[in-house]
Amino acid sequence: MSGSRKKHLQVYFERGSQFHGHLSPGLAIGIFMVDLAQDILGPRELVDTVVETKLCLPDAAQIMTPCTYGNGWMTVKDWGKFALTLYDKEKLDGVRVYLDMEKAKNYPHLYQWYLRLDQVKTEEVLSEIMEAERAIFSWEKVRVKLPPKEKGLVSICPSCGEAHPASDGELCPRCGGKDDYYQVITL
Ligand SMILES: [Zn+2]
Numbered sequence: 001m002s003g004s005r006k007k008h009l010q011v012y013f014e015r016g017s018q019f020h021g022h023l024s025p026g027l028a029i030g031i032f033m034v035d036l037a038q039d040i041l042g043p044r045e046l047v048d049t050v051v052e053t054k055l056c057l058p059d060a061a062q063i064m065t066p067c068t069y070g071n072g073w074m075t076v077k078d079w080g081k082f083a084l085t086l087y088d089k090e091k092l093d094g095v096r097v098y099l100d101m102e103k104a105k106n107y108p109h110l111y112q113w114y115l116r117l118d119q120v121k122t123e124e125v126l127s128e129i130m131e132a133e134r135a136i137f138s139w140e141k142v143r144v145k146l147p148p149k150e151k152g153l154v155s156i157c158p159s160c161g162e163a164h165p166a167s168d169g170e171l172c173p174r175c176g177g178k179d180d181y182y183q184v185i186t187l
Helices: 003-020 025-041 057-064 108-114 120-131
Strands: 049-051 074-076 085-087 093-099 137-143 154-156 164-165
Touching: 003 025, 003 057, 003 164, 025 085, 025 093, 025 120, 025 137, 049 057, 049 137, 057 074
Parallel strands: 049 074
Antiparallel strands: 049 085, 085 093, 093 137, 154 164
16 A cells, blocks of 8 residues: 555555455445545545445444444445445445445456456455555446435334334234244243
8 A cells, every 4th residue: 555545544444354355345445436436436525335245344433433234324225236325425426336346356256256257365355455555446437316204104013002003004014914024032
């Protein structure tokens, strides 16, 4: 990494490894990505984030910006795309940075790892990421159009008695058979 950027980002690599559990290639790419987006956007009063994958990238944004999944300043799109947008919350203009596969081709281990073409060693991928820094990204200026965050009505599910958004209908998603992830174990 170049001297000053390395120093500036080192704290995030350390914090990120702790928060994420380890320094994954995705987290490392994410740290460079957020840093680039912040540089292009410049200082703004309030900045919100959209990440386009649930993997790794949300953690980079969470350690480098005040936006977290839980505070609602970060929108997580489950598109499986390695891209993010930082935008001005008031003016809605922003910058979208994405992993450019044409540029990533210059880093064969990274390219193979990302496209799952071959088994590659994580260390080799990481060392290419550290060498590449921003050279694997492209970016564009964007205007963000997200639906306003509304706090809707809350209903009590007649089946389980738990509260849930009324927009789901009378029954909660689980009792209504829309979604499920657990079975209660009777002791
Ligand atoms: Zn229910």
